[in-house]
Amino acid sequence: xxxxxxxxxxxxxxxxxxxxxxxxxxxxxxxxxxxxxxxxxxxxxxxxxxxxxxxxxxxxxxxxxxxxxxxxxxxxxxxxxxxxxxxxxxxxxxxxxxxxxxxxxxxxxxxxxxxxxxxxxxxxxxxxxxxxxxxxxxxxxxxxxxxxxxxxxxxxxxxxxxxxxxxxxxxxxxxxxxxxxxxxxxxxxxxxxxxxxxxxxxxxxxxxxxxx
Numbered sequence: 001x002x003x004x005x006x007x008x009x010x011x012x013x014x015x016x017x018x019x020x021x022x023x024x025x026x027x028x029x030x031x032x033x034x035x036x037x038x039x040x041x042x043x044x045x046x047x048x049x050x051x052x053x054x055x056x057x058x059x060x061x062x063x064x065x066x067x068x069x070x071x072x073x074x075x076x077x078x079x080x081x082x083x084x085x086x087x088x089x090x091x092x093x094x095x096x097x098x099x100x101x102x103x104x105x106x107x108x109x110x111x112x113x114x115x116x117x118x119x120x121x122x123x124x125x126x127x128x129x130x131x132x133x134x135x136x137x138x139x140x141x142x143x144x145x146x147x148x149x150x151x152x153x154x155x156x157x158x159x160x161x162x163x164x165x166x167x168x169x170x171x172x173x174x175x176x177x178x179x180x181x182x183x184x185x186x187x188x189x190x191x192x193x194x195x196x197x198x199x200x201x202x203x204x205x206x207x208x209x210x211x212x
Contacts, residue, residue: 019177
């Protein structure tokens with residue numbers, strides 16, 4: 001797995017890795033879900049398959065409970081936690097980012113993406129597990145968020161939280177993707193605006209073997 005970017009912040013380190021999030025060693029795994037928690041598309045489908053049928057039933061139970069209250073299973077911008085079941089992690093978080101194939105969500109995608117990541121960090125805090133968190137970029141897969149804008153917005157949100165006033169309770173955050181379009185846009189965004197992001201760059205030091 002190749003390391004694209006390493007950036008140190010006040011509370012934790014962000015690493016952007018090129019590879020498969022399911023093959024990443026971590027304590028908490030985050031999956032980008034749809035608002036039905038159905039696990040039918042993209043990386044979420046792979047995570048559901050690896051976790052086993054018990055995860056699908058757990059998500060179905062959450063959905064039934066919400067519908068009994070006349071609510072959506074998981075609204076856009078929200079997040080819920082479940083057992084990881086067969087996944088080799090301690091905790092699994094499902095985050096519903098904006099689906100930009102839907103015009104009403106695409107219109108408000110920036111605000112919804114920020115809300116989704118804030119909800120993710122709330123779930124991380126409530127887990128009481130301080131460790132390594134791994135996720136693929138939210139909404140950048142089948143949900144079709146524009147990758148150039150998405151790369152910049154994702155970095156602004158995540159680094160802003162990791163370098164903010166409050167400790168989010170993360171040791172290291174791993175953003176993992178093998179989507180070449182997102183990777184190329186992230187390279188461009190980082191090259192053009194690296195000095196504008198919170199935190200300090202450690203990518204060169206990492207590549208020279210000065211840090212692990």
